[in-house]
Amino acid sequence: MSVAQSRMGPMSTFVDSLARLGDALGDVVGPMLGERALATSADDEVVAALVQGARILRWAEAILVESAAQLAERSAAAPHADRPETRRGCASVAELVQRATRVSRRSAGDILAAARAVREDVAPSSGERLPAELPHMRAALAAGHVGVDGLVAVAHVLRGCPAGRAGILAADEELAACARGEGADGAPPANADDLRTMALVWEMHLDQDGAEPRETRALRKRGLTLGMRRDGLVPIRGNLLPEVAEQLQRGFDALLNPKVDGVPVTGPRFVDSGDDAEAGADELDAASEAAADIRTRPQKQHDALAAILMRVAGSGMLPTLGGAAPTLIVSVREADLVRGRGGATLGGSSEPVSLAVARHIACTGAVERVVTADNGRIVAIEIQDRVFNHHQRRAIGLRDGGCLIPGCHVPFEWCELHHVEEHSRGGPTHTDNGVALCWGHHRTLDTSGWEIRVRDGVPEVRGPHWWDATGRWRPTTKSPSRLRDALQRRAAGE
Known part of the structure; x- marks a missing residue:
């Protein structure tokens, strides 16, 4: 019997079981929404429904994570033409996950990130299963204590921590205990934000000198740029x-x-x-x-x-430009402003802006009326200060x-x-x-x-x-x- 055939039996039974679970869940959800079953329920029952729904969701996400982990593992081991995503017309495992689950691209990426953290790879030489990157979080996922967002929050922090394997495993064990509600402080089960905060604390504990290299990298990468104006907007990019x-x-x-x-x-x-x-x-x-x-x-x-x-x-606190405070300058023809037709330009650009910009600036600041001759010579300058x-x-x-x-x-x-x-x-x-x-x-x-x-x-x-x-x-x-x-x-x- 081939490996593929050996997988079909139990996998088929497993998928059939999931299908039956899905049908049973549909029998509950249908009346809940169609007949507004919760509308007559007490507050405690509504909250209990929320709790049970979240419990089901976490287990459903565990199925998605493990399935995505299997697809990623098989894709990495197969020639391009034989990869699961290639045979199904997808460019990547992420695209296959997105199409199969109908989630957003970002959510598909989160599922794969969670899968990387809890995937049990196979050793190429011996064929043995290797421990997951975060084995305790994997167990918490299987038990329904943590979902994709909590798992990703932990994995993202610990994956960037340069501490040794022993330190990562210690953090993994403690964070999984917190997810179960069995942490050292006896707090209730931690949510995803709590897990991320705790993971950051563990990162600082395991890498007490790590802030300095990060500071150096951050200072090097900091920056802010204004892009070219397009469709009336200027894109802004950078790192703060x-x-x-x-x-x-x-x-x-x-x-x-x-x-x-x-x-x-x-x-x-x-x-x-x-x-x-x-x-x-x-x-x-x-x-x-x-x-x-x-x-x-x-x-x-x-x-x-x-x-x-x-x-x-x-405020007058900034350095001057050309001997004056940094002032936004809008140029507009007086005739256009009076008629309400035409356009204006900003001082640093030749591209037009709407008259609304000119009216807005004119309403809050001083207006300098420059009279020019036909040949462009400045004949007179009149300043109307309309500032309260x-x-x-x-x-x-x-x-x-x-x-x-x-x-x-x-x-x-x-x-x-x-x-x-x-x-x-x-x-x-x-x-x-x-x-x-x-x-x-x-x-x-x-x-x-x-x-x-x-x-x-x-x-x-x-x-x-x-x-x-x-x-x-x-x-x-x-x-x-x-x-x-x-x-x-x-x-x-x-």
Whole structure:
């Protein structure tokens, strides 16, 4: 009997058993979703279903890992034409795993990474099975204590550790015990994030001098580059040192933190206008306010980085360029700006940008009007400073409290001041014509559907139709003192 034939019998029985398990599981899952069986269950039952589902998932992932390990082993030992992936029209084992499991490419890579860590290779000379790279984690996988993400978290850290085999095995044993809930501290079974943290601790313990070589490599590889502009975007690539990335993340967190100091308000932060017609208007709930900001997390982080850069550039702390602070320069023909047609250019590039960029920059900074003769000679230079002074800025900050758009929680210190009536159309640089907007909402104000006006010195917003179909103008603020005043008025029945 050939080796292939000897495999068919038990393998066929094994696959049949899995098929029966799958059918039985389908009989449970079908009613659970189709008939919403959990909808009438108590909370404890729902949580128990979650726990059992995760237990089944970990065992299912063990099947995927072991199957992928077998495919990788056979692929490495066979001529190219006889490899499992080649005979099935795939370019690699990873592609075969992805096609067979219908997971993402990244998930297929994780399955193979886990397989490498627990695969028991065969010694070429003796044919004996060799211990896995992480034998204790393999046992934890087989017992359903750890899944792919936890296994990959451990393997990724320990694989890069230059410690000897004995040290790796000690870490493997302890981490597997933690996955089972049998660690030294008696903690419950560790999740994937916990296992990664513990693995990093073991790495530092086993390689106490390892941080220095890593530091040298990191310093050598650090860098940041801006690519060529394409489709209105500039790609950014590079590697940040950990402390730089952490500081940037803290900046993001500070700007994007939804917590607002002062009296907590569960709904939109609208201030009663005092108008009887609007006094009884229905308030939108907190979910509606959150939905008002439809930017994705990466988009919010982009806008937070823009705010940080603009703030630093205007701080006066950077070295000068040509005798002046590093200033963003946008060039636009006056006729184009007045008509609202045409384009503009940034100082360091000849490629056009939209007029929205010019309007945004002009709203927040000084405008230098350069008059040229037909032959290009500069005839006159006029400077219009439309920057709110620090007294006006403080006053607007006390009134608005932060970005005026509902659902946005960028604090006032990181906001720009927007001329509600454009300065180019006669709008004054006055507190009654200035409101606080974060960089992102200021930059997209012309296209986002939000409208702003100031009535009797109080800013009001009107949201896009999808957010508020009534089209009602609503006073709004993030100022804690004004919020308390509004709450007190509502409590008094005013």
